[in-house]
Amino acid sequence: MTEDLHEIRLRVNGVPHTARVPARRLLSDCLRHDLGLTGTHVGCEHGVCGACTVLLDGLPVRSCLIFAVSAARHADITTVEGLAGPDGALHPVQRAFGECHALQCGFCTPGFLTLIASHLEANPDPTEEEAREAVSGNLCRCTGYRNIVAAVLRAAELRREAGEADVSAPNAARGDAL
Structure with missing residues (x-):
């Protein structure tokens, strides 16, 4: 059947x-x-x-x-x-993960990147505690989370430096109908 x-x-x-x-x-x-x-x-x-x-x-x-x-x-x-821009420019969260060495094996990384991009839309200036809480639902067996939390804070800083209000999910924020 x-x-x-x-x-x-x-x-x-x-x-x-x-x-x-x-x-x-x-x-x-x-x-x-x-x-x-x-x-x-x-x-x-x-x-x-x-x-x-x-x-x-x-x-x-x-x-x-x-x-x-x-x-x-x-x-x-x-x-x-x-997440990357149409020109291939890395999203601030992607840049921050590289700068802060927030990945090791990389298996969990895509889930963290999308989660953090959304979190920064809702909370563009998180405290360290808020960053830790934001990523607490995703599992990583390699990093110990310290660098992931640092990457959340660095991504927020990169967003502020760029002065961009909506850089986390270039395609998700649009409400285009199919």
Whole structure:
């Protein structure tokens, strides 16, 4: 018996996509396997680790907990690939992660980058305690979090230096309809 496929339309990183997926296909799998956007990593597949975090209409969500057909109801999805500017310029969070040595193996990094980008939209000037709280839901087995927290604070500083109010998710903030 074959599974019925559903045609869905998604706007990912500002680009419209169409895919035919089974009803039970997870958004993380759709992004990786159907759209070829492998920056979204799948770790625990239970929504615990945060490696699969993407922005859904600007808000961080665990893409391993959402069906792709459900995500099609939303205006925009931003993955780690969508954080950099159209000219390839790194997002302040990406720059800060490099400057602060906030990654080691890199597996958890895409989830942290998207989560922090969204957090800085809501709180552009976090304290160290607020930065620590913001990243507390994502797991990293390598870094000990000290440099990740430093990167949150550095990204906020880079945003202020650039004087840019909306640099965290260039595609997520737009409410473009599909």
